[in-house]
Amino acid sequence: MSADLSSLLTASKELTSHLSRPDLPSVNLSLDQIEALSRRLASRQPGSSTDADRATYLLAQAHVDVSSLNNSIAHLNPATTFSPLQPLQDTDAAGYLRVAHEQNLISTIEEGRKETQEQFYRVLEERSQRDWETKKKRVFEELGGKVGAAVDLRASTHHRGNLMSSVGPNLSLQMQSKMMAYDRVVLDLNAARLRGVSYPVVHAFIDTSLSVSSDPRNTQITQMFHILSKITGEPPALPPIEHAGAHILNTPLFERKFARTYLGDPDSRDAVALRQTIARGAREALEEQYWDVLERTVHSRPSEARLGGDPSVANKVRAFLLVRYYHGGEWEDKIELVAGQPVWARLFYLVRTGHAVEALGEAVQYQQAIENREPSFVTHFRTWVESVDRRLPKAQRDHLQAVYNAHMLHSSTVDPFKLALYKLMGKIEPGRRSVPLVTGTTEDWLWVQLAMVDEEESGGLRALAEVLLGYGERHFEGPPGQAGSRRGVWASVLLMCGQLAVHLVTPRMLHLTICLSRRCDQLKPEA
Template sequence: MKLTARRNYLLAHAHVDASALSSSIAHLNTTATFSPLQPLQDTDVARELAGYLRHAHEQNLILTIEEGRRQTQEQLYRTLEERSRRDWEAKKKRVFDELGGRVGGDNKAMAELKKSFHSKPSVAPSLTLQMQSRMMIYDRVMTSLNAARLRGTSYPIVHALARAAYEVATDPRSAQMSQNFHVLAKITGEPPALPPTEHASAHILNAPTLERKYACVYLGNQETREAAALRRQITNGARQALEEQYWDVLERTIQSRPNEAQLGGDPSIANKVRAFLFVRYYKNGEWEERIELVAGQPLWARLFFLIRTGHYQ
């Protein structure tokens, strides 16, 4: 009793009515604690069901779209892979055609080469004499390049490949490879040949370094002066190469039809351009209609071909 009286005294001092709390707890009804404040109607159940069905429908749509996207992506990758394989086969065939492996009546080198990809590794394709000779020309270039690397010297690989391509060229299409190397040589500024070194360390001082000469600038910051200079070099080199190629076309055209060219004894650049215009645009004693004449002369055409061939200074 003393303990209860002391407890009631302390609770009363804290403004807690112990008797009232005991009475409230004794009369507490917990049966309606979790019941809804308002009774549920049939419309509420229908609304919840409709929301669930709508959510399930949206999820099905999302899954369907995702599955369609995945299938489309896989089909795209398969198509790209198949196209890459076909392109590789076509390019491989063109390369061997350039080396002399024409598939024809008496030449079965290409067919045997294709067969070798699916046969035992010990079976090697037979090479024709023409293909063998072409491959040996490129082989000599690669041998010289490797020898120069072993010596620690530079090697004009672009010019060497251009000479090799010109040597094996048998038709205009294969001759174009030599012209491509010529353009590349102009762009890179590679010298046609390097001076021979007298002793092992002479190349360090006398010979230019060609290997990876532009790598740092090309792969570095493109906003620097060096990068801008490299872009100008690429542009100027490509332009000069194309100008030289067209000048070669002009000279070969004049040489192929000397009677129509009427070059005479003046081998100057301006006279060669005039002779080229005679061959191309002067027919039956008169100029073609598209050629504009100034005082009876194709002045604008001359200026165009002088600029086209790089003779504008």
């Protein structure tokens, strides 16, 4: 076998012995180069007569005169156009360098691709690890204390590991007291379940969240419990066990009473009623929360409020308006005065704080002055307040729409509170969701959206939920970790629009999950 290979090598060298020049070095070509040059040489060889005959036949079918073309080509001088066909020499350094250059480019591109891919996965891993450590720190802060010095938060490499295994037994006394306070509520809930009676779990968690800490950052979780209590209609206390059978709230229907409807057909009548209940409960919760803000504002600035000895709701709203919009002896520019009073602002804030009946009383008190500027307003307002679902008949809504289009839509001086009242009563332009001076905070904006929800038109609460989900968490809470970010607002938004399957990242959110599972049965464990 070796003799055959040696003879082949000798014969191949003799084939090019007449071409070699001793004064020039030889060039060794690789197999890839030899194949490429061979194919290029074969492509330059002239075709056989059979190929020419076939070409002539095919061109004749296409009405091409081959003989005339041959004559035309014969008169061309190809010497200056095409390089003459010459045998390849072993000294073709240009061809060798060209192939080597192409191979270098390919290998460089491949190496760059691999390095980029490795760097991407490395950065992704580092960022995931950093986010996990940040979330763990937030969990410990929510629990109310710091872990011991022996526990290094950055030591964990398991993103979904057991939380308590990474914390260890070194819990502070403050943290343990908070955990025990919430544990007592869960124990009482389990005891009530074993006895077969209902338990006001939402209000129990509200009381616990208020008692364990006075930190203002904990207000958001308390507000979420409050919203849930208004949505579910859970009473703050239940009758004694011996009288449980005589009270309808202690029947088995009180527990998970919304489960079948929420998880059933979303277009059924019960589902529509449930969405109306959710919107109404969330709106009432925001109204109660704002009333608390109003009272604290008035009490914190008594000299500006000038409350006096009248403790009525209308007088407190009047005092609040003095603090908020009356400066230097003058009202703000866009506040329209009716009979010398900011009647539109009074009516709006009475409605905003859940005192619609008192607002109707104010409207009746200033009815003559109001009717001189806005005829039929008090009549429409009375119908709207007395309506169970805050919905006017179509004729009255059309009238409000006409007034709105004629005098308010393109006006730059209209009182924003009058504009808001017309929008609320007529449910006008639900797509234009902001009103100056009215929707200045997230809670105000959400209240206006919930007050304008109409299950019979514009998609109702489901359409609002789609809009809010499109905004996303960062729109309401801001970038995580930055100053001014509001943790927990996004969970409240999801609650108020009926998207109760929230993402839980803190221990006290777990308690909210317990409330939802007991009252609504809407959170399912993820696989």
